[in-house]
Amino acid sequence: MQEFNVINNINYVRNWVENHQKILLKYIIHIISAIIIIITGIFSSRIISKIFHTILHNRKIDNTISDFLIMISKYIIITTTIIITLGSLGIQTTSIIAILGAAGMAVGLALQGSLSNVAAGVLLIIFSPLRIGEYVVFKNIAGTVLKIHVFYTTLKTLDGKIIIIPNNKITSNNIINYSREPCRRNEFIINVSYDANVDLVIKILKDVMYNEPRVLKDKDIIVGLNKLEFYSMNFIARCWSNTNILNTVYWDLMIKFKQALDDNNIILPYKKLNVYINKKKYNKK
Template sequence: MDNVINWISDNQTLLVTYAVKIVVAILILVIGKFIANAIANMMSKGMRRKEMDNAVISFLSGIIKALIFIAAILMALSHVGVQTTSFIAILGAAGLAVGLALQGSLSNIASGVLIIMFRPFRAGEYVEAGGVAGTVDSINVFQTVMKTPDRKVVFVPNSQITSRPITNYNREPLRRIDLVIGVSYSANLSKTKDVLMQCLKEDERILAEPEPVVTVTNLNASSVDFNVRPWVKGPDYWPVRWDLLEKIKNELDANGIGIPFPQMDVHLFKQEQEEKAKADK
């Protein structure tokens, strides 16, 4: 115990110097984190004023915050006396090893950059990407957050999105509703076409341009199929589709036009009875 006290007494200046350095290093980290948050918030506000996409804002802000904080860590280590040059070399070697072990994560980061650069979708758009259909909430460094119509939150890895086809349902202002309506072979085709077209004209949400189309598309085994293809604004797609199906069914019924179901003719041969009748003769 005496030796420890004597060592502390002999090295008071050195201990005070290192204590001050450690305190300053901690202050550098605290201030660096504060600056990182402040700059990220300033960038976010500036990008929002320019009406940039929220997904882009969250992605860029996260990267800037991480880079500034890493710089603060290097400055703090340098102030304590750690040789940052060799430390950076060690980090590089460790980064290579970690990179090989975390190829999937790095792929997600690269995919996130590609999504931000090429903008196949924006926050608030309804898309089908990575095997998930939903509204884009945000694009993060590793994953894209999507909300499904039944209010589930799904985190989809960015690499999974860029490696598959992406369907954006909101990029174009108009959408076409594709319906296939089958009617009986006994139905008058001209009358059926008029009834279907009248259903389209009576709905104000259906656009006159592009012009809706009603055509015979197929002669099935038990039905004549009509293609019914009206155009609507994007937000009206599902409400119009649901209402149109109900209206078409009611109008076809009101006009005596049947919607057939699959039918099969079954022929029964009473072979034993026929053979017995022949034997009696």
């Protein structure tokens, strides 16, 4: 009796398979294609991650940011692969995409500030308005860039303070980069007495700059009378030097300007307050 039931079951299965061959073949093809899509997606995510890592490494992107971008790209590929796989199995993915979109929007609204910092960090890396080691100024903040993180950038001020700034605060303001150009111009304001000869003052200031070896001679060296103040003539002297020694050249030239003007008996005026006492009026009292 049991053998008869087994034979009946086998015959039933065989008949069912014969009657549903097209459906079974269709599902088998769907399953095989889904497996192929999953394997392709996994390998693609690994290959693209390696290529992305190589590109970011060649551009000397910070490891924290590069790892974050690689992780995001990997998850995007995997999510896309899963959706395509479900679609190949005949499952309607429209509702799934809608749910993922709603979830993404909710997460985006909840993490709006953090995501804006991440986006700003990516923009700072891609467009490089500032790099590690450069001296920058934005708003009332100035310092040397120590590190560009995913969410914030670290600066070190000239007096040794560490400033941590959210990235979206940087990209939303004007950035002044003092280190990007290899050479920059110094500007000096020199006040001299009205008794001085204008041509002589111009010659002295120019000679000082031309005799300074750190001043770039292939750039403009300019001296001119800029303004007539109440108590002095205001001269402006301009010259160029390498950015890394700009301040040192400025300080040394200021000393040499003073010494050269003193050697030629040209007075550097200063404000004075004269007090007169009426002796007659004082004696009467």
